[in-house]
Amino acid sequence: MKRVALLGAGFIASVHMEAWRRIEGVEVCAFFEIHPEKASLFREKYAIPHYESFGELLRQENVDIVDVCLPTFLHREYTEMAANAGKHVFCEKPIALKEADALAMHETCRRNGVQFMVGHVLRFWGEYVRTKTLLEEGVIGKPLAVEAFRLSVSPAWSVDSWILKPELSGGAVIDLHIHDCDYVNWLLGVPQEISARGVRSVRQSWDHVFTTVRYQNGVVASLQGGWMMQGDFPFTCGYRILGETGVLEWTFRAGVNIEERALANPIIVYRQGKSREEITVAGEDPYYSELRYFFDCVEHHRAIEHGTPEQALLALRTVIAAQQSLEQNGAMVTL
Ligand SMILES: NC(=O)c1ccc[n+]([C@@H]2O[C@H](COP(=O)([O-])OP(=O)(O)OC[C@H]3O[C@@H](n4cnc5c(N)ncnc54)[C@H](O)[C@@H]3O)[C@@H](O)[C@H]2O)c1
Known part of the structure; x- marks a missing residue:
């Protein structure tokens, strides 16, 4: 069983949540959201623990995968936090707003030996x-x-x-x-x-x-x-x-x-x-297909070929x- 932390409870996070729920061997164990209304809607619908701080989520929950569905300007910060905590990262596209941020995210994931995929759906x-x-x-x-x-x-x-x-x-x-x-x-x-x-x-x-x-x-x-x-x-x-x-x-x-x-x-x-x-x-x-693919790559220690950081950087x-x-x-x- 792989435990996923979902970051964000907005539009694409809801789409991901529905997809994760269909993947056998995955449990979305908690989510991070700062907006009270978004958080309560998500909590009511899915009944999973909510955190207003990602750091706190990482301290409290046993997480394997972090799914970054936050606004783009936050992608680097949260991807790097997750990777530095040893978590595999799926991040929505665009990888980042600047090339230097994308390169840093790639390097941080590589250094920590975690899988990193970008949602080029x-x-x-x-x-x-x-x-x-x-x-x-x-x-x-x-x-x-x-x-x-x-x-x-x-x-x-x-x-x-x-x-x-x-x-x-x-x-x-x-x-x-x-x-x-x-x-x-x-x-x-x-x-x-x-x-x-x-x-x-x-x-x-x-x-x-x-x-x-x-x-x-x-x-x-x-x-x-x-x-x-x-x-x-x-x-x-x-x-x-x-x-x-x-x-x-x-x-x-x-x-x-x-x-x-x-x-x-x-x-x-x-x-x-x-x-x-x-x-x-x-x-x-x-x-569903992209998250299922990512999960399979993580589960079977397979290299990611679609949605790689290199492809995301080129885009x-x-x-x-x-x-x-x-x-x-x-x-x-x-x-
Ligand atoms: N692959 C696709 O087809 C697709 C489609 C839509 C969005 N996206 C990408 O997904 C990411 C999220 O987009 P979205 O449409 O879900 O946005 P959204 O605004 O609906 O959701 C973002 C969520 O992040 C939360 N959040 C947490 N910390 C925040 C902070 N400090 N400031 C602002 N919000 C914060 C917001 O409250 C919100 O609930 C973006 O990078 C976007 O480009 C991809």
Whole structure:
């Protein structure tokens, strides 16, 4: 039995809590939360011990795994506290706001000999995973160009609106856009040149952006991300991949956020000389899949291959480069 301490009782912590409860061999033994209302809702629902201090939680509870679901500006502090206490760490994306913080987290986990994974959930999301496999199988030939997008209304749920403060969350370019940057890095490798143009919201953060990435293998990607949509605009994400002999396309639209992620839309395959084909991917909750994978790696002392700190760092460097380009009127930034 592995004992998990959950840090935070906000939006993503609730998603993780539901996932952990489905994993055999795991017990969420306690949670840390500073917001009284969030804490009492969580306590009522799950009846597990609550701590207002993570240090106290570590002193009182016998913990194997720490799951960091706190605002991004706190990721480094709590990851390092957990690692220095000898706990394995799962941390939500983005790994951190600055490269130096991400490097320090990685080094602290390495030094303490604990497993460290970052929640780049698209690496576990049915349609995204299947698309990677389809490309590897050569279903549309060599990829030539990739488009990916992720759009939503402004996130309104975060405590004290931390997510809308660029100094705490990085804004949409760091927080939201990073999903697609990491995914396309997974498909295409290491970005070489990055340029971006975008729109600043009233909060002065880059909250609606278009990024062009040229990869070392010459393939180009055009990525769009933002949370400035208005009214009832549904959470929308997807991709279009042009290959030498075909096209893959997938679009997902549902809910306000990702709460309706179980609604499946097929991947559409268009190929030379063939009629269009639809591939429906039987959906497991990707947050369950990523935590289950992490647990298995910890349990069986296996090296983590998906959501590694190196991948998380590359994704962070990609969005930081996009931000630098945005600040310089779309100038080309080399990674
Ligand atoms: N992988 C994904 O799809 C995904 C989705 C949403 C959020 N996230 C990430 O998860 C992390 C948490 O985001 P969220 O949407 O759950 O946020 P949230 O505001 O809903 O939850 C954060 C929780 O941390 C608590 N907290 C503890 N200490 C705090 C402090 N000192 N200051 C402020 N809050 C404190 C807050 O009270 C709150 O309950 C972020 O890094 C975010 O980028 C990932």
